[in-house]
Every structure is written in structure tokens, then in C-alpha cells.
Amino acid sequence: xxxxxARSPFRTDGTWLLVGPAVIFLMLFFIYPFGYxxxxxxxxxxxxxxxxxxxxxxxxxxxxxxxxxxQLSLPVTILNVGLALPIAFQLRxxxxxxxxxxxxxxxxxxLGTVLxxxxxxxxxxxxxxxxxxxxxxxxxxxPIRLTHNFTGVVxxxxxxxxxxxxxxxxxxxxxxxxxxxxxxxxxxxxxxxxFRHIYxxxxxxxxxxxxxxxxxxxxSVFPSAVLVGxxxxxxxxxxxxxxxxxxxxxxxxMASAVAMIMGFAQLIVVVAVLGLRRGLYRGPVxxxxx
Amino acid sequence: xxxxxxxxxLAGVSRHFDNPSGQRVxxxxxxxxxxxxxxxxxxxxxxxxxxxxxxNCIAGLLPVTGGxxxxxxxxxxxxxxxxxxxxxVFQNYALFPHMTVRKNVAFGLMMRGTPAGEIKTRxxxxxxxxxxxxxxxxxxxxxxxxxxxxxxxxxxxxxEPPLLLMDEPLxxxxxxxxxxMRAEIRRIHRQLGRTTIYVTHDQEEALSLADRxxxxxxxxxxxxxxxxxxxxQPANIHVARFMGxxxxxxxxxxxxxxxxxxxxxxxxxxxxAVKQDPGGKxxxxxxxxxxxxxxxxxxxxxxxxxxxxxxxxxLIDVRAGNDVLLHVRTGARVKMGEAVTLTVAPExxxxxxxxxx
Numbered sequence: 345x346x347x348x349x350a351r352s353p354f355r356t357d358g359t360w361l362l363v364g365p366a367v368i369f370l371m372l373f374f375i376y377p378f379g380y381x382x383x384x385x386x387x388x389x390x391x392x393x394x395x396x397x398x399x400x401x402x403x404x405x406x407x408x409x410x411x412x413x414x415q416l417s418l419p420v421t422i423l424n425v426g427l428a429l430p431i432a433f434q435l436r437x438x439x440x441x442x443x444x445x446x447x448x449x450x451x452x453x454x455l456g457t458v459l460x461x462x463x464x465x466x467x468x469x470x471x472x473x474x475x476x477x478x479x480x481x482x483x484x485x486x487p488i489r490l491t492h493n494f495t496g497v498v499x500x501x502x503x504x505x506x507x508x509x510x511x512x513x514x515x516x517x518x519x520x521x522x523x524x525x526x527x528x529x530x531x532x533x534x535x536x537x538x539f540r541h542i543y544x545x546x547x548x549x550x551x552x553x554x555x556x557x558x559x560x561x562x563x564s565v566f567p568s569a570v571l572v573g574x575x576x577x578x579x580x581x582x583x584x585x586x587x588x589x590x591x592x593x594x595x596x597x598m599a600s601a602v603a604m605i606m607g608f609a610q611l612i613v614v615v616a617v618l619g620l621r622r623g624l625y626r627g628p629v630x631x632x633x634x
Numbered sequence: 635x636x637x638x639x640x641x642x643x644l645a646g647v648s649r650h651f652d653n654p655s656g657q658r659v660x661x662x663x664x665x666x667x668x669x670x671x672x673x674x675x676x677x678x679x680x681x682x683x684x685x686x687x688x689x690n691c692i693a694g695l696l697p698v699t700g701g702x703x704x705x706x707x708x709x710x711x712x713x714x715x716x717x718x719x720x721x722x723v724f725q726n727y728a729l730f731p732h733m734t735v736r737k738n739v740a741f742g743l744m745m746r747g748t749p750a751g752e753i754k755t756r757x758x759x760x761x762x763x764x765x766x767x768x769x770x771x772x773x774x775x776x777x778x779x780x781x782x783x784x785x786x787x788x789x790x791x792x793x794e795p796p797l798l799l800m801d802e803p804l805x806x807x808x809x810x811x812x813x814x815m816r817a818e819i820r821r822i823h824r825q826l827g828r829t830t831i832y833v834t835h836d837q838e839e840a841l842s843l844a845d846r847x848x849x850x851x852x853x854x855x856x857x858x859x860x861x862x863x864x865x866x867q868p869a870n871i872h873v874a875r876f877m878g879x880x881x882x883x884x885x886x887x888x889x890x891x892x893x894x895x896x897x898x899x900x901x902x903x904x905x906x907a908v909k910q911d912p913g914g915k916x917x918x919x920x921x922x923x924x925x926x927x928x929x930x931x932x933x934x935x936x937x938x939x940x941x942x943x944x945x946x947x948x949l950i951d952v953r954a955g956n957d958v959l960l961h962v963r964t965g966a967r968v969k970m971g972e973a974v975t976l977t978v979a980p981e982x983x984x985x986x987x988x989x990x991x
Contacts, residue, residue: 521726521728523724523726523728524728524730524731526695526715526724526728527722527724527728527729527730528730528741528745529694529695529714529715529716530693530694530695530715530716530718530720530721530722530790530799531716531721531741531742531745531789531790531793532716532719532742532745532746532793533716533741533745534714534716537745541730541741542730545732546731546732625731625732625773627731627732627773627775628731628775629731630726630731
């Protein structure tokens with residue numbers, strides 16, 4: 345019986361009270377607003393309880409935002425994780441340059457989206473440095489349109505999202521015991537086989553997590569879609585639709601419904617990726633005892 | 635490279651690195667050694683002596699910074715590890731945690747493109763050899779340390795490497811298992827008739843396994859000899875100290891008569907056997923088990939200061955001469971505080987050049 349008592353999470357010393365602040369914070373700033381928004385979305389200004397949802401999926405101006413957001417966020421996420429993996433892999437060994445390169449790659453994480461957009465307009469814009477430089481050297485003489493369109497938002501999301509994906513991937517890569525690859529080498533595995541049979545399977549669960557976080561970050565794109573995108577059409581993302589409903593039409597119920605749809609879409613992707621991850625090896629990434 | 639060779643020649647193999655203050659340091663300095671097919675070689679030395687560096691250079695995991703490694707006529711020191719085809723057992727086993735034990739063992743054959751049917755029979759035979767049949771479908775994390783170690787051996791030998799490299803494979807095991815595995819490794823070596831290079835810091839392990847022992851210190855080879863020779867006739871005072879000559883005295887060298895030499899100092903007068911011409915100051919090494927209680931040549935009088943009971947024999951500390959502490963292993967029943975007379979045969983008092991500190 346005493347063993348059972350010792351295993352109970354509610355120990356008599358009251359340490360469980362330490363979770364109190366976190367629980368209160370979660371209730372006040374996440375659970376309550378979420379629940380309220382959920383309830384609000386089913387209480388439209390006029391019409392049946394599901395009127396907001398019916399409107400969203402019947403109005404092309406609205407449902408298209410969902411597709412546009414996926415068209416932006418999925419390629420951007422794949423690009424960010426896909427770029428992060430080979431670079432992090434190359435930097436897995438401690439070298440003289442490692443810290444220098446890592447710092448350089450991570451700097452954009454400290455910049456806000458608005459600051460990045462400012463910089464992009466100066467650099468990538470129609471009269472920006474890049475286009476002036478290319479035209480000066482006659483490398484490309486046509487007009488260069490890298491901002492105020494789909495490409496601009498993709499660039500902005502890569503600049504702000506890559507450092508994040510890179511840092512996460514780097515921590516997963518460096519966590520893998522390098523003797524495993526050396527053991528594979530003594531067994532006849534060349535560099536590619538070492539990557540394919542040893543590193544990749546051990547990294548896959550971490551890459552799945554990185555993918556989920558990078559995706560959620562890209563899916564909620566808002567400022568850059570307006571500042572360096574074309575918010576009236578090609579980059580009219582779902583968060584923009586929610587903003588318009590809330591602050592231009594003052595229809596909080598509709599805005600809540602859009603937010604719920606946005607959350608549900610993210611949830612579907614995250615659940616799908618984590619579901620795939622369940623099939624992978626997720627144990628320790630060391631080579632044995634000692 | 636997977637054919638059998640006649641000899642592996644290491645010629646002046648060195649490995650340098652730059653330490654943080656920018657100095658060039660030799661982790662391994664000009665190792666020259668010829669290993670014949672079928673030999674069991676132990677690289678023995680304290681940690682930091684360069685033995686693992688030497689092994690990694692042979693495996694191709696570390697590039698050499700000097701010298702050459704050749705198999706018969708072919709130079710191999712520029713080949714990557716996957717082209718050398720040597721089997722290696724790592725100190726921490728380095729089993730692939732995400733593969734079943736069977737896949738771990740089959741990995742080397744898979745990389746060689748061995749047909750599936752042949753992989754199956756060879757893997758099964760390897761499991762039999764290391765006595766792990768029945769555990770094939772477990773993950774490495776589900777096995778005990780001793781079982782993981784045997785998987786690591788099976789994985790290395792299943793590719794039938796011409797040369798098997800082992801880096802302190804027993805250091806993570808408990809004492810009983812270590813003895814069992816030692817016999818196992820020796821048995822596998824004999825059964826396969828392949829060449830083995832084995833790194834260890836445990837002199838007992840080296841003595842029991844090796845055909846020849848390479849004793850190393852600070853990146854330099856100190857002695858290459860059979861276990862009997864290394865044990866009885868260490869080449870210098872470092873080897874003697876490492877091989878269990880616990881009594882090391884600094885005495886004045888007196889008159890020399892052939893291999894015999896008179897020694898005096900610290901209140902003791904002894905006769906010893908010259909291993910290295912000592913000049914004026916001699917380092918004198920005596921093994922605790924070579925000193926016995928009783929009278930004979932080289933009599934030393936002293937007082938017992940400590941007795942460590944050890945079953946068949948006890949380890950006693952004797953204070954003799956001018957405050958010299960001697961370690962003695964004896965079967966005689968003695969008590970703390972007793973006066974005692976010790977004797978040691980002159981040929982077991984080994985005389986070396988004193989260490990230059």
C-alpha cells in the first residue's frame with residue numbers, strides 16, 4: 345500500500361501546487377479564448393448555427409484563402425526543412441567555421457517580419473540593389489519582379505523560417521553518436537550509405553517535429569503576405585480573411601469561424617505528420633552502453 | 635581488399651594534432667610493426683598512450699600524418715575505411731539503435747551486395763558463434779551489455795574481415811562476464827584463424843589473449859614482445875611499472891659483474907640483474923610476488939605496517955631501510971607490527987636507467 349501511495353502524483357508535500365501558475369495561465373489565455381471563439385463561431389449575426397461555415401465554403405473569395413495558404417506554407421516548409429537538413433548535416437562536426445556559419449545562418453531569426461519585409465523591398469524590389477546590379481552587368485535585362493507577389497512571400501517566409509528549422513535540425517543531427525557512422529564505414533558503407541541507413545532513419549522523427557513547427561509558423565503568415573505579397577489575390581491568405589472579418593466588417597463571429605477553420609487545417613497536417621512519425625524508430629540515438 | 639594477406643606492415647605510422655595553444659603534438663609517434671597473418675596482437679598502455687589512435691589509423695577512421703600502412707605490397711593508408719574491409723568492434727559497441735540485431739549483423743554483408751540467401755546463412759552462423767541465437771529480432775536497447783558486446787563482435791566477424799580490430803571491447807562489462815568474453819574472443823580468433831589487433835589498458839587481459847604485446851606510453855612504443863617476455867623481462871622502467879612491478883626504488887649503482895650489479899641506497903644493500911645500463915642512479919623494479927618472507931640472498935629486514943588479506947595470499951606492506959615501503963605478496967601468515975625478514979632472488983631485482991623526470 346505504501347508503494348501505491350508513493351506513486352500517486354499528488355504527494356503530500358504540496359510540490360504539485362507548482363503547476364498552478366501554468367494551469368491558470370493556460371486556462372486564462374488559451375483554453376478560455378479558444379472555447380469562447382469556438383462558441384462564438386457557431387452564433388452568427390444572422391442565419392442558422394452553421395451559417396459562418398457555410399458562407400466560408402461557398403464564397404470563393406473566402407475558401408480560396410485556405411488553398412492559397414496551403415500553396416504558400418507547404419512548399420515553404422518543405423524548402424526550409426529541405427535546406428536545413430543538408431546544411432546542418434555538413435556542420436555536424438566541430439570545425440573552425442562551424443560557429444561562424446551557424447551564427448550567420450541564425451541572424452535572421454532575430455529580425456522581425458516587418459524588418460525583413462523592409463529589407464526585401466530595398467534589396468529585391470523593382471529598383472532594388474539586386475535588380476540594379478544585374479542590369480548594370482547586363483546579366484539579366486528584363487524587369488525583375490521578386491516582391492509584391494507570391495515569390496516575395498515565399499522569400500520572406502524562407503528568410504524568417506529557415507534559421508528556426510536549421511537550429512532544430514542541427515540539434516538533432518549533433519545528438520547522433522558519430523561512432524555509428526564510423527562503425528557503418530568499417531562495415532563498408534560509403535558516405536551516402538552512412539547518411540541513408542544511419543543518419544536519416546535516426547533523424548526522421550526529429551525532422552517530423554521540425555516540419556510540424558515550421559509548417560504551423562508558415563501557415564499563420566500575415567504581415568509579409570501584406571507587405572511583400574499581393575494581398576488582393578495571389579497571396580490573400582486565410583489570416584487576412586480573419587483580419588478583414590474582425591476589423592473591417594466587425595463580424596467577430598465570422599472571424600472566429602475563419603480562425604477555427606485555420607486551426608483545424610493546421611491540426612490535420614500536424615496529426616498526419618505525427619501519425620507517420622509513429623511508424624518510425626524513436627528510441628535513443630546512442631550506440632550502446634557506456 | 636577482402637583477400638587474406640601475409641603481413642600487415644606499419645612503417646613509422648604517426649598521428650599529430652594541433653593542441654588548443656597551437657602546438658603540434660604527436661598522439662602516435664612512428665609506430666613500426668609487422669603483423670603476420672593469424673597473429674593476435676594487443677596494444678597495451680594507460681589511457682592517452684596512443685593505442686586507440688593507432689587502431690583508428692589502421693581502420694582508416696583517422697588519417698595518418700606520417701608513415702605508411704601496407705597489406706603485403708599494397709599501401710592502404712590513403713583508403714577510406716569502407717575500402718579497407720577490416721572489421722572493428724568499438725568500445726561503446728556502436729550498434730545501430732534503430733535496426734534489429736539481425737539487421738545490425740547483416741549490415742556489412744548488405745553493403746557488400748551479398749545475395750540475400752547467403753546473408754541469411756552467414757548471419758545465422760555468426761549468431762551461433764557468439765551464442766545469441768534466439769535474440770535476432772530484438773533491438774540493441776533490449777539486450778544486456780554482454781549481449782550487445784557479442785552482437786558487436788558478430789557484426790564485425792560476419793564479413794569475414796582479414797583483420798579484426800577491437801577497441802577495449804570488454805571495458806564496460808562486469809568482472810565475471812569479462813572473463814567469459816575473454817575466453818570467447820580467444821576461441822573465435824582461433825576458430826576463424828584471422829588476424830586480430832586488440833586495444834586494452836588491462837595488462838591481465840593482454841597477457842591472457844595476445845601472441846605478442848605492444849606496450850605503449852605517450853605515443854611511443856616501449857616494447858614489442860610475447861606476454862611471457864613482457865611479464866618477466868620488461869624493457870624499461872615504464873613497462874615494468876605498468877606490468878605490476880609495484881616496488882620501484884631509486885638506488886646508487888655500484889660495481890658491475892657481468893649481468894649482476896651491486897646496489898646501495900635508502901638503507902638497503904641489494905644485488906640485481908642489469909636490464910638497461912643504469913650509469914650512476916638506477917631505477918630498481920621488484921614485483922610483490924617475487925619477494926618472499928624468510929632468509930636467502932638479498933636479505934631485507936623490516937616491520938609489517940599493513941596486511942590486506944586476500945584468501946590464498948595476502949598483500950603486506952613492509953617498512954624497511956630508511957623509511958622505504960615495500961609491497962609483498964605472500965602466503966605466509968604474518969601479523970601487523972611484526973618484525974620480518976624478506977628475501978628476493980637477484981635475477982628478480984630488475985635494474986633500469988633511472989627515469990628522467
